[in-house]
Amino acid sequence: RATRLTMDRQGIRQLAAEKLKLPTSPYRFAGNLAELEAGAKAVGFPCFVKPTMSSSGHGQSTVKNKNGLAKAWRLGIEAGRGKTGKVIVEGKINFDYEITLLTVRHAAGISFCAPVGHIQIDGDYRESWQPQPMSKIALKKAQTIAKKIVSELCGKKGRGIFGCELFVKGNDVYFSEISPRPHDTGMVTMVSQTMSEMELHVRAILGLPIPEIPCRPGASVAILAEGDMKNPTYEGVENALKQPGTWVRIFGKPEVIKHRRMAVVLAIANTVAEARKKAKFAASKIKVAEG
Numbered sequence: 001r002a003t004r005l006t007m008d009r010q011g012i013r014q015l016a017a018e019k020l021k022l023p024t025s026p027y028r029f030a031g032n033l034a035e036l037e038a039g040a041k042a043v044g045f046p047c048f049v050k051p052t053m054s055s056s057g058h059g060q061s062t063v064k065n066k067n068g069l070a071k072a073w074r075l076g077i078e079a080g081r082g083k084t085g086k087v088i089v090e091g092k093i094n095f096d097y098e099i100t101l102l103t104v105r106h107a108a109g110i111s112f113c114a115p116v117g118h119i120q121i122d123g124d125y126r127e128s129w130q131p132q133p134m135s136k137i138a139l140k141k142a143q144t145i146a147k148k149i150v151s152e153l154c155g156k157k158g159r160g161i162f163g164c165e166l167f168v169k170g171n172d173v174y175f176s177e178i179s180p181r182p183h184d185t186g187m188v189t190m191v192s193q194t195m196s197e198m199e200l201h202v203r204a205i206l207g208l209p210i211p212e213i214p215c216r217p218g219a220s221v222a223i224l225a226e227g228d229m230k231n232p233t234y235e236g237v238e239n240a241l242k243q244p245g246t247w248v249r250i251f252g253k254p255e256v257i258k259h260r261r262m263a264v265v266l267a268i269a270n271t272v273a274e275a276r277k278k279a280k281f282a283a284s285k286i287k288v289a290e291g
């Protein structure tokens with residue numbers, strides 16, 4: 001149920017906003033261009049148009065005014081992976097920052113990781129770090145939202161980790177969407193936590209204890225490949241690894257069509273700012289090229 005609902009932006013949005021009454025961006029669903037025009041007018045410009053089934057920014061666009069809606073409609077419908085024939089149009093939240101709150105439902109209850117801050121470009125994650133500094137009030141609100149939705153999705157028996165995506169503006173927190181599994185922005189936990197998000201997922205499912213989840217400052221940067229490649233190879237990894245506290249994880253994807261996320265650079269340091277600087281520097285040394 002959690003997988004079905006979270007794959008479908010309509011299912012999860014209606015559950016979050018209408019059933020659980022969580023704060024979200026204003027939204028409408030549209031099954032044709034006329035409905036999209038009416039929906040965009042209702043939520044206001046700029047707005048985000050997204051296929052109801054998609055991820056990693058596929059088929060998504062930001063629309064500044066009415067003239068951009070026809071193109072956004074075509075893009076959204078063509079890229080929709082489930083071919084629902086529908087898009088969601090969302091009003092923009094002018095957030096100060098966005099986070100993923102990794103939330104684990106395990107045998108003894110619900111635990112939270114420290115918030116992961118991240119930067120997305122065109123709906124695709126580029127950088128993340130942990131912990132994201134937050135006011136006490138905002139953190140409490142974020143945890144309350146995540147707890148409500150995770151409890152609802154898990155019911156009595158569901159166990160595992162969820163990546164709850166939230167927008168934060170001042171002390172206001174808005175629910176955006178949620179993954180019923182480890183989250184791409186949470187790859188930073190491979191170095192910033194003693195138990196990574198994958199380990200937490202496995203422990204939860206196996207009924208093993210999750211006593212506490214310590215965290216130290218860490219950062220991750222995604223390595224992207226552009227162009228078509230049949231045999232992608234990685235240049236500069238030895239330079240990327242020269243700084244202490246730096247790692248490279250290569251995904252081993254066999255080919256690239258246009259644009260693909262191929263690896264991630266991870267770094268730890270005394271502060272988040274230093275960790276981000278280190279990870280960005282190391283990432284700048286790596287190039288993916290046709291081998």
Ligand SMILES: Nc1ncnc2c1ncn2[C@@H]1O[C@H](COP(=O)(O)OP(=O)(O)OP(=O)(O)O)[C@@H](O)[C@H]1O
Nearest residue numbers: 025048055056057058090091092093120123124125
């Ligand atoms: N209503 C909104 N207001 C402001 N920013 C938004 C809104 N909707 C989406 N965004 C921006 O676009 C990003 C991607 O949107 P969303 O998470 O809905 O798509 P996605 O395709 O599931 O992306 P991913 O798979 O990377 O999580 C968000 O993380 C945020 O930066």
Ligand SMILES: [Mg+2]
Nearest residue numbers: 056165176177
């Ligand atoms: Mg997302």
